[in-house]
Amino acid sequence: MRAWLRILALCLGAMTGAPGARAHEIGTTQVQLTLGPGDTWSATITTAPTALVNKLEAAAGQALSRDLTAERVLAALPAYTAAIAAQVDLRADGAAQPATVAVERVEMPSDVTLPAFVVLRADGPLPPGTHAVTWRYGLVYSTYGVVFTDAAGGAPQTRWLEGDAASPPFALAANAAAVSLPQLAAQYLQLGFLHILPEGLDHILFVLGIFLLTTRLRSILVQVTAFTLAHSVTLGLTMYGVISLPSRVVEPLIALSVAYVAVENIMTARLTPWRPLVVFAFGLLHGMGFAGALADLHLARRDVIPALVSFNVGIELAQLSIIAAAYAAVALVCASGGRKDKPWYRRRVVIPASSLIAATGLFWTVQRVAGF
């Protein structure tokens, strides 16, 4: 037991010693990109004036200007509009589109606490029937947001880009290719499965926590059924906008649920009357977490039900795979240990594994609370 505690302490130390990934260095650049109306696109680029002018001067091999004013920036930029346009890379279905750039506004207050910015307007043609566009802007170093808006409809989407990286494709609703029902079902079944295995480590640990309480099949089935019912309900309700909880609340609670089931495994070896209820309650939270993965995809309303059902089936298949793998692993451990009695299994498997899961769940809880 002491050895396990030492390992646990080492793991926690190593985990806390490696801070998690946090927000990126978001600069002052912002882009509003509008596709349409008609066969055109336009973008409003708001960025830092001195950095913009200096980048253009450096690219042209000229001396860099210092102590710029709004008037000097306004006087300097027209000579560079072609150079700026060359750095605006809008691609329609992979084909680069020409762009023209104009300077709309420059603000450089003498009060340094007020923001200095230049507003550029870029526009160009959009070929009829374009399915998707990508955006790239070569005159930025920091992380910045691009808001894609389809003038034909649909909710705007914000993408965060690292400097001069290209955006992922943004699909235009009017020209999106129709997907058949079997294709859609297969796509979302795969998505649901992958969302758990291997991407959903917190959900994997929760299912393992359920499994570790007892090897009795009935107990596992009761818990898995409660979990499945619960997350199916909230997944559907969240997708239809009936319920909504911010992820800053849901994600730490999911992490806490992982810790809870593991701690209860250490405290008791029996299926207590409240355990299925608790698992059901936690399942409600996990369902809201699952909904996040689907919500990001901005499904068309007609596709919501088949996608939801397929996604849920994918999740169930992943859960059953985890339990099957866990059963196989436990059988292997018991066979190699030469012991199959319950005290041995509990002492050598349930308690150490649950301790690790509980520690991980608690670490995530703190990390997620601190991260929001």
Place this chain on the structure above:
Amino acid sequence: MLALRGALIGLAAACWAAGALVAACGSAWAHDFWIEPSTFRPGPGTAVAVGLRVGENFIGDPVPRTASLIDRFFVRQAGEEQAVGGADNIDPAGFLRADGRATALVGYTGGGSYIELPADRFTAYLRQYGLDGIVAERERLGESAQPGRECFYRYAKSLLAGARADPAVTRPLGFTYEVVPDADPTTGGPGPVRGHVLFQGRPVAGAVVTAHLQGQPAMRLATRSDAQGAFAFPLPQGGVWLIRSVHMVRAGTLAHWLHHRDWESHWASLTFDWPGPAGLAGAQP
């Protein structure tokens, strides 16, 4: 004297050659981070706006203050350390009032940001920053064709010149990765600007260290630290200089498992106004 001049010329040639090599590698995603105050020579009582910048060749985009990214943001002057205050999401990231009697040191540590790059861009970026050891390590691990997943951390320092030099600026601050000058460079003087690069307090041998002159993106010197982590730059002219270095290490197994990162990069920078080889008239050492 002739020997000294010969050594300096040799050192300068080595720096320019290394700089040309680094410049020839082309651009990839990899950006420096530094502190850019509104003035590098504030008088006593002067209010200084402290900007953070991310960019290349000493041309940077402003980075507004993001409280969640900051581990430490402080100024050391007149023997005291004070937090640099500011408002979230605002550029400049902080404000301070300069004491002005001696050189002040502004320090910033933060980051922990994650980035994933396609294999080719990651390799180009590693080569651009002289991290050939990491390229070789990726090859050895069979990861060369895989995307580069890293978490990066920032350690920036800036010197605000005062009426006299302050030897305190030559002491390490305890940053994970740090550029430490051997002497206060704000007073200038003959001979190269020397310093050390330290990772977790220990010298780093073979680290690429570069120096950039503000306003002249073509003016870039590069060298490698020696076995004691020491570097030297024979700066050709006075002005505001950025000295920076990046050090990368393999992420731990748990960081790999929990945070899906393979590498951790540590970016150290130092900005200061170097008056030139003649030094400042009337400056007290």
